[in-house]
Amino acid sequence: MTYLQRLMAFTAVVGSLMLPALAQAVPAVLPVQIPDTIAQRLSACAACHGKEGRATSDGYFPRIAGKPAGYLYNQLLNFREGRRHNLVMVNFVELLPDAYLRDIAAYFAALDVPYAAPQPLPQSTDARARGETLALRGDKSRQLPACTQCHGAQLMGVQPATPGLLGLPRDYLLAELGAWRTRERHSMAPDCMAEIANRLSPEDVGAVTTWLSQQTVPAGGKPESAKTTSAKPADEPLALRCGSAVN
16 A cells, blocks of 8 residues: 555544544534515615615715605616616616515615715815805706705705705716716606706816715705705796606
């Protein structure tokens, strides 16, 4: 018998003697019990949107926690039906039925978690004033409604389907306005945001997105009721008809 054969035989004998002892010393590994809850099913969303949908440090992924359920549902539909384009999101929702999309939207809409403080960004005095004017007062000469006319007096959104604009990173806001300007993003007709985005100059886009991203979310800030919103008179209709403003 060669040395290698003797070594293999010795190893086999030692192994046979040790296995019973190891079996007693190491407890049996039980199957991992994973709860079948909506929170568990949607835990994968944290990879991009952060824990509990709070967003991450990557500026291209928005916070989804606390957004109006109708808005979140509409966006899931838009990804599924080709009005928005993101391969990960399309793969995630393309086979899901409407009822499940509503469950997803309702789950994230109900989350009430703190907002992160804005990340400071440089902005000139003129650009800051321009951004504030567009957000709060608009520009009637160019038929640009103020952001507050649709997104609520506090810019925290309006029920049932208009999102808030505060607590979002500038990169995300820039990317989405750019997508509307280039027709890469669509909403349900009439697509009011596509109209507004194309009335903005590149300087307008930079000014208003930077200004919005620098605003602190007001304490207790949540989407307003459609009946109570307004930075406008209660009897004044929305500046533009928006197909996505209802759900």
